[in-house]
Amino acid sequence: MIHSRNLPFVTTLAIFIIAYALCAIQFPAMLSTRVIGNLLVDNAFLGIAAVGMTFVILSGGIDLSIGSVIAFTSVFVAVTVGTLGLHPLTAFALVLVISTAFGSAMGAMIRYLQIPPFVVTLAGMFLARGAAYLISTQSVPISHPFLDTIQGFYFRFPGGGRLTAMSMLMIAVFIIGGIIAARTRFGANVYALGGNPQSAELMGVPVGRTTIGIYATSGFLSGLAGIAYTLYTSSGYSLATVGVELDAIAAVVIGGTLLTGGTGLIAGTFIGILIQGLIQTYIVFDGTLSSWWTKIVIGILLFVFIVLQRGIIWYSNRRIDIARLKGV
Amino acid sequence: MSDPQNILEAKAIAKSFLGNVALDNVDFSLRRGEIHALLGENGAGKSTLIKILTGVYSRDSGTIRLDGEDVSPANVGEAQVLGIGTVYQEVNLLENLTVAENLFLGRQPRRFGLTDRREMRRRSRDLLARYGLDIDVDALLSTYSVAIRQIIAIARAVDLSGKVLVLDEPTASLDAQEVEVLFSVLRKLKADGLGIILITHFLNQVYAVADRVTVLRNGRLVGSRDIDGLPRMELISMMLGRELQHVTRDHQASEGDVPTGEAAIHFNDYGKRGSISPFDLAIRPGEVVGIAGLLGSGRSETAFLLFGIDRADSGTATVDGSEISLTSPEAAIANGFGFCPEERKSDGIIGDFSVAENIALALQARQGWAKPIPSRQRQALAAEFIRSLDIRPADPDRPIKFLSGGNQQKAILARWLATNPRLLILDEPTRGIDIGAHAEILKMIEKLCTEGMSLVVISSELEELTAIAHRVIVLSDRKHIAELSGADVTADNIMHAIAAPNRTEAA
Numbered sequence: 001m002i003h004s005r006n007l008p009f010v011t012t013l014a015i016f017i018i019a020y021a022l023c024a025i026q027f028p029a030m031l032s033t034r035v036i037g038n039l040l041v042d043n044a045f046l047g048i049a050a051v052g053m054t055f056v057i058l059s060g061g062i063d064l065s066i067g068s069v070i071a072f073t074s075v076f077v078a079v080t081v082g083t084l085g086l087h088p089l090t091a092f093a094l095v096l097v098i099s100t101a102f103g104s105a106m107g108a109m110i111r112y113l114q115i116p117p118f119v120v121t122l123a124g125m126f127l128a129r130g131a132a133y134l135i136s137t138q139s140v141p142i143s144h145p146f147l148d149t150i151q152g153f154y155f156r157f158p159g160g161g162r163l164t165a166m167s168m169l170m171i172a173v174f175i176i177g178g179i180i181a182a183r184t185r186f187g188a189n190v191y192a193l194g195g196n197p198q199s200a201e202l203m204g205v206p207v208g209r210t211t212i213g214i215y216a217t218s219g220f221l222s223g224l225a226g227i228a229y230t231l232y233t234s235s236g237y238s239l240a241t242v243g244v245e246l247d248a249i250a251a252v253v254i255g256g257t258l259l260t261g262g263t264g265l266i267a268g269t270f271i272g273i274l275i276q277g278l279i280q281t282y283i284v285f286d287g288t289l290s291s292w293w294t295k296i297v298i299g300i301l302l303f304v305f306i307v308l309q310r311g312i313i314w315y316s317n318r319r320i321d322i323a324r325l326k327g328v
Numbered sequence: 329m330s331d332p333q334n335i336l337e338a339k340a341i342a343k344s345f346l347g348n349v350a351l352d353n354v355d356f357s358l359r360r361g362e363i364h365a366l367l368g369e370n371g372a373g374k375s376t377l378i379k380i381l382t383g384v385y386s387r388d389s390g391t392i393r394l395d396g397e398d399v400s401p402a403n404v405g406e407a408q409v410l411g412i413g414t415v416y417q418e419v420n421l422l423e424n425l426t427v428a429e430n431l432f433l434g435r436q437p438r439r440f441g442l443t444d445r446r447e448m449r450r451r452s453r454d455l456l457a458r459y460g461l462d463i464d465v466d467a468l469l470s471t472y473s474v475a476i477r478q479i480i481a482i483a484r485a486v487d488l489s490g491k492v493l494v495l496d497e498p499t500a501s502l503d504a505q506e507v508e509v510l511f512s513v514l515r516k517l518k519a520d521g522l523g524i525i526l527i528t529h530f531l532n533q534v535y536a537v538a539d540r541v542t543v544l545r546n547g548r549l550v551g552s553r554d555i556d557g558l559p560r561m562e563l564i565s566m567m568l569g570r571e572l573q574h575v576t577r578d579h580q581a582s583e584g585d586v587p588t589g590e591a592a593i594h595f596n597d598y599g600k601r602g603s604i605s606p607f608d609l610a611i612r613p614g615e616v617v618g619i620a621g622l623l624g625s626g627r628s629e630t631a632f633l634l635f636g637i638d639r640a641d642s643g644t645a646t647v648d649g650s651e652i653s654l655t656s657p658e659a660a661i662a663n664g665f666g667f668c669p670e671e672r673k674s675d676g677i678i679g680d681f682s683v684a685e686n687i688a689l690a691l692q693a694r695q696g697w698a699k700p701i702p703s704r705q706r707q708a709l710a711a712e713f714i715r716s717l718d719i720r721p722a723d724p725d726r727p728i729k730f731l732s733g734g735n736q737q738k739a740i741l742a743r744w745l746a747t748n749p750r751l752l753i754l755d756e757p758t759r760g761i762d763i764g765a766h767a768e769i770l771k772m773i774e775k776l777c778t779e780g781m782s783l784v785v786i787s788s789e790l791e792e793l794t795a796i797a798h799r800v801i802v803l804s805d806r807k808h809i810a811e812l813s814g815a816d817v818t819a820d821n822i823m824h825a826i827a828a829p830n831r832t833e834a835a
């Protein structure tokens with residue numbers, strides 16, 4: 001039996017499969033591994049960031065700082081490696097420490113000052129963007145033998161598609177994120193907070209530690225996404241990735257996670273990313289459509305999904321009432 | 329000097345919320361292997377004391393010793409590590425998790441560092457089996473009834489408590505049989521040397537299991553006494569600080585004031601397959617119809633049908649001779665019906681709204697949101713119910729979440745009374761309400777009935793039914809199996825009717 005809480009995920013999966021099948025009928029080339037490989041690379045940084053966003057939304061919060069943190073990271077890495085001559089690994093480690101600390105600080109403010117996440121992370125968004133401008137307002141190209149090695153590393157699928165380092169990183173993040181959410185105490189606490197913070201507290205969930213952990217995770221993954229983005233574009237630019245947090249939220253919601261928190265799966269977000277990638281790919285194949293159609297279709301999908309989730313909640317509540325009547 | 333017999337000792341505990349004193353210099357001690365009842369009126373400070381002992385609130389002053397050691401748990405998790413397991417008065421569990429996840433949240437069995445789901449399921453089943461519960465532990469908690477959730481919460485707390493178990497009104501949604509199961513578990517735990525604190529408003533239960541009682545009043549300690557040789561009347565006056573008039577009322581309804589005249593509301597052959605067999609019910613103005621039966625006998629289902637939460641698939645409903653269709657609660661409200669559900673504790677409260685706003689809510693909904701109730705009228709309404717139901721503190725502007733559990737419940741009751749319905753359906757109206765307020769509420773209900781309101785009361789407390797109902801319908805196996813009226817409405821007769829399910833229409 002499908003658990004009613006997994007129903008949104010199953011629906012998303014079904015929609016993705018059907019949509020992909022329809023696309024493939026129209027453009028059989030979309031089945032090629034090359035297309036799939038590109039779809040993964042193009043969305044790797046977004047996928048990594050969306051995993052962090054899934055944790056945040058599962059806990060009933062929101063993180064608006066993601067896009068800015070990605071931009072900050074890319075500028076930071078570009079400048080420290082390109083201008084200051086730091087080894088990329090050192091730069092990566094530094095920027096991950098910074099972004100994680102940044103996320104933790106936001107989590108601490110949310111918990112201890114009782115400020116809504118929306119407000120705290122909105123401030124974080126401006127702060128990180130401003131910090132990126134401070135470092136450089138130019139687009140800073142970056143090149144380093146070590147980065148070339150990473151960029152040149154990939155597995156070749158039969159059919160010519162490539163699974164690049166960044167795609168592998170994204171997939172690894174999804175797998176680890178999925179395990180953390182489903183199989184650790186921290187993960188269970190995240191769901192608990194999203195379900196009902198008061199009850200969670202009375203059940204002994206360490207609310208402060210968990211909240212800080214959630215935003216730290218999101219900060220860390222934003223940093224990681226920033227690194228992936230830097231590798232993807234081979235540059236750092238403080239004006240880049242504006243609004244990426246909204247794409248991440250869209251992927252999370254389309255993936256079946258309730259915006260109110262407490263219900264959803266990391267795997268759902270993966271499908272959400274794939275659906276977005278599929279739409280982009282379709283537009284490329286069609287050739288006549290403007291790329292803005294991506295936004296329009298995602299907008300429509302979001303509406304559909306939110307309505308669908310409402311419907312499912314309504315339906316399962318009804319079923320629960322009936323089940324109760326039958327004395328279960 | 330602390331007594332080595334005591335597992336828990338609290339001295340001179342004080343707590344105030346924004347200048348309002350909730351606890352004033354309270355001492356409390358709990359021995360090993362005893363069940364200690366903590367009693368007091370609504371708002372006396374019982375839950376506050378518990379929350380201080382278990383790390384939810386920080387105390388303003390005082391000391392807590394557990395097993396001879398000073399402790400200061402800073403949160404519930406720390407209290408759990410110290411061996412204190414608690415069922416709080418509020419909703420305790422998470423509806424979005426499965427039963428097993430709820431039972432083991434924060435202490436999931438692990439293998440190789442990851443949650444071992446299979447082991448968790450197995451242990452969950454074992455744990456619940458001790459309470460005679462055989463349910464799917466992988467189902468979401470939200471699929472189960474309040475009573476089952478309550479048992480799950482208790483099972484979790486018992487499993488967590490190495491030294492002290494605290495139960496804040498655990499029996500509020502359990503029926504007599506389930507209470508008995510709980511008590512036998514408690515007696516066993518007590519024999520194992522656990523210290524148990526029990527908060528309840530049911531004095532029968534206190535006398536059934538408790539060894540000692542501590543009574544609080546207005547945040548002060550009244551005293552601690554052994555239950556043996558403590559007369560009930562004395563206990564009650566310790567709680568209220570005065571004598572209670574007519575605690576055990578006689579059955580007044582039978583003394584000739586049974587409403588006569590034409591029934592205005594009729595349900596004919598009304599039923600829903602799989603939920604409740606078709607029944608006939610005619611309710612006169614001013615009449616109180618009681619509904620009795622064991623849990624799962626169809627009590628709440630009857631209410632759901634009457635209020636349009638479920639749609640009937642047979643029969644008709646008529647009001648004043650014209651047929652109405654109860655397809656939704658809105659339709660029922662439009663016909664002047666009101667319903668105060670059993671789950672009001674978790675669902676009914678809007679915590680950040682003031683007491684006055686919470687009371688005015690149903691009235692507002694009936695008028696439509698476009699026409700706001702003027703605030704003067706709302707204050708007057710609130711003031712009236714705060715007085716008549718004795719809601720404390722008597723401040724209509726206080727956010728309701730700062731009221732004690734019992735006082736919140738009175739406010740929800742007031743919400744429905746304020747709509748002045750012609751038929752009011754009350755599911756367990758006095759659960760969690762103290763014995764003084766209980767009498768007030770019954771008095772209020774009687775007054776409303778003399779003004780012509782009809783009432784359907786569902787209750788598992790037979791004394792409550794016999795005190796107010798003119799007529800009692802007994803349910804069993806989702807059928808209306810007996811109807812008692814007038815002088816036949818006695819606790820004994822109801823018990824017999826429940827126990828003899830095959831009897832047909834009596835009286």
Ligand SMILES: Nc1ncnc2c1ncn2[C@@H]1O[C@H](COP(=O)(O)OP(=O)(O)OP(=O)(O)O)[C@@H](O)[C@H]1O
Nearest residue numbers: 345350370371372373374375376730731732733734
């Ligand atoms: N969080 C809070 N903020 C402000 N006041 C509070 C808070 N919690 C409780 N109080 C106040 O403290 C007093 C004691 O409340 P408490 O909940 O301890 O009562 P109680 O004895 O448990 O009553 P009941 O039987 O109704 O559950 C009440 O006057 C209540 O309004």
Ligand SMILES: [Mg+2]
Nearest residue numbers: 375417732733
């Ligand atoms: Mg209380």
